[in-house]
Amino acid sequence: MVRTRAQEHMDRAYLDKLTQEQLQEEATKYGLSTEGNWNTLIDAIMSHLEHHGPVEELLRGASGSQQPTGTTKKLAKTLPARRESQEAADVLRQMLTAIQQQQQQLGQILQLLAEQRAEGPERQQQASVARATAESTPPRASPADEGGRRSTESWTSGSALQALAHQIPEFAGVEEDNVHSWVRRVDKVAQVHGATDAATLLAASSRLTKTARRWFDVQGDAAVESWIGLRSELIKIFDRKIPFYRSMQKIEMRKWLPAKETFDDYAIEELALMHRLDLPENDKIQLLVSGIQQLSLRATALSLTTDSLDAFLDRMRTITQGTGEGEKRSPATGQVEGQHL
Numbered sequence: 001m002v003r004t005r006a007q008e009h010m011d012r013a014y015l016d017k018l019t020q021e022q023l024q025e026e027a028t029k030y031g032l033s034t035e036g037n038w039n040t041l042i043d044a045i046m047s048h049l050e051h052h053g054p055v056e057e058l059l060r061g062a063s064g065s066q067q068p069t070g071t072t073k074k075l076a077k078t079l080p081a082r083r084e085s086q087e088a089a090d091v092l093r094q095m096l097t098a099i100q101q102q103q104q105q106l107g108q109i110l111q112l113l114a115e116q117r118a119e120g121p122e123r124q125q126q127a128s129v130a131r132a133t134a135e136s137t138p139p140r141a142s143p144a145d146e147g148g149r150r151s152t153e154s155w156t157s158g159s160a161l162q163a164l165a166h167q168i169p170e171f172a173g174v175e176e177d178n179v180h181s182w183v184r185r186v187d188k189v190a191q192v193h194g195a196t197d198a199a200t201l202l203a204a205s206s207r208l209t210k211t212a213r214r215w216f217d218v219q220g221d222a223a224v225e226s227w228i229g230l231r232s233e234l235i236k237i238f239d240r241k242i243p244f245y246r247s248m249q250k251i252e253m254r255k256w257l258p259a260k261e262t263f264d265d266y267a268i269e270e271l272a273l274m275h276r277l278d279l280p281e282n283d284k285i286q287l288l289v290s291g292i293q294q295l296s297l298r299a300t301a302l303s304l305t306t307d308s309l310d311a312f313l314d315r316m317r318t319i320t321q322g323t324g325e326g327e328k329r330s331p332a333t334g335q336v337e338g339q340h341l
Helices: 005-016 020-029 038-052 070-119 121-136 143-154 158-166 179-193 197-205 210-217 227-238 244-253 263-277 281-290 295-303 309-319
Strands: none
Touching (some): 005 038, 020 038, 179 197, 244 263, 263 281, 281 295, 281 309, 295 309
């Protein structure tokens, strides 16, 4: 605000008439410090007025009998109106920013839909995911929220999705697959990495193979628009109730063949057969031991005192190292290596 020299003299003349206590009251009205002597208070008030201009209170006399002029009354009414106008302008700018963000999201959706029509069915899943992400993402104005949006968008990059999908096992939808265990694994991976629903959907669907993949390719909106929807539909179709005895028969038929495989190879395949049963670790250890045909080695495995599957596998890896070497036959003679006829 530009102040004339006459206004400055008038302000100074008014302040010179006030006592130090009255000057402190004036300083308090303007939010200024009340510390200092008489001259310090006048200098502080004059400096404030140079930047902000006079207000109605400044023109009241020390005794309170002087009345404000018409110009001062008009100024006192104008200042709050200007502040309200500025606040309204700030709100309008925020609304325009939100509208622009929504328009950009709508443009992205329309572009994806156009590409879908041009390139065929393989674009359907990407368009659905983009639509679900745009609809669930509200406009953001603050820098902190913008940072969160950029973090969410980073999950759509190919490298991030590949890293996420790499930690999810394949699901074929065959009889040996346990759909409940598989979806729990997907949920856990997504939770650990803070993945969005859209990123989880893309990563999980990329791990579907064979029957499960063919089923997914013909699904409608519920299974392709969100991970929650896909999760529910997978459980509906692949939650097969296989008799316990049939699973146990397959497990018991699998024996360890030291001449053809390591103990780790046998254990991995045997544990895969147990996957549907959700057995405790101690039962899994007992079933692994039952597949060892060498009596001495089976007795050694039974003597291991551990209820931890990882600890058992680590001990057996050491115990069985080199076990199959003496039982492998020579390709030239057909005789067992290490034996003499």
